[in-house]
Amino acid sequence: MHTREQSPRQRWMAVLARASAAELAPFERALRDCTYQLIRPAEIGMTLVRGRMGGTGAPFNLGEMSVTRCVVRLADGSTGYSYRAGRDKRQAELAALADAHLQGPQQSRWLNELIEPLAAAQARRAAQKAAETATTRVEFFTLLRGED
């Protein structure tokens, strides 16, 4: 899925971006349990999604999707960013808070309690989806035809 090497922060931001609202909600109280400032309050915008046919063809514009982004700063100065698909401002703020906490002194705690379970759930869902899709796969063969 990932062709380039991801930094640890890229990985947790990706996990937070894919986490569903229900998965983030249990952490809301812990995430908000600090003084923080909204540098950029959550705002909704559009982004253009581009694709390549088969992953290698010429790039084309697939369409636009709504994105919510947010930037917060904690009292200790760490700045958290989030970009999430959809229009849920509350989840964008939680994801930004999580990003900020993950850069702070309690990084390993947040990684173990928040990111790893979410990443495992996401990997499970991806594997399940891949398995479901694999059963519908159709292989095309060209039979060798004798010339004489």
Next chain:
Amino acid sequence: MNRAPSDLLQAAFADPVLDAQKCFRAALKALSEPGTRQTLVSVAAIEPLQAAGYALCLSLLDNDTPLWLAPAFDTPAIRANLAFHCGCPIVEAREEAMFALLDAAALDDLSGFYAGSERYPDQSCTLLIQLERLDRGPALSWQGPGIDGSRLVGLPLKPAFWQQRAARNDFPRGLDALFCAEGEVLGLPRSTRIGDSLQEVA
């Protein structure tokens, strides 16, 4: 990971869309009625850029508007916040700028700012000028579009500014200016003619 620039970031407008629209409206009104003061939305200043000047920047600048910064405003905090909230490119060459952020000390030399072409006078550079106040200078009589008869305006400016402006004013080419101080903005479009003064300007 370089965290220095993000430590300098601070919150901008409380309501980014509506506050920017209010400031844009104030700037339009300031230019359409030259010499009148219009109130801007309050925002936290980034020293030495005061609230009024910063509010104008937030409402007028985006990634299509190259900005030239006067040396006084060329600080890491101002660069970081403008890059974050406006996304405007900051240019070194005056000729490339569509907006210039100036303080009173930078007004002695307005050379280099693009005054537009005969065909596209609208592409000229707009000057955003931060002053300490908008009154108590030598009162000058302003005339032209948007002014019924004449209007006395006492901006605290040195004669050098008026000479620099006149040297670059070749209608329809010329420079438009927005002066800001103490939460207010005052417009000086290129179409305004500066008449005789009550107190003699040197």
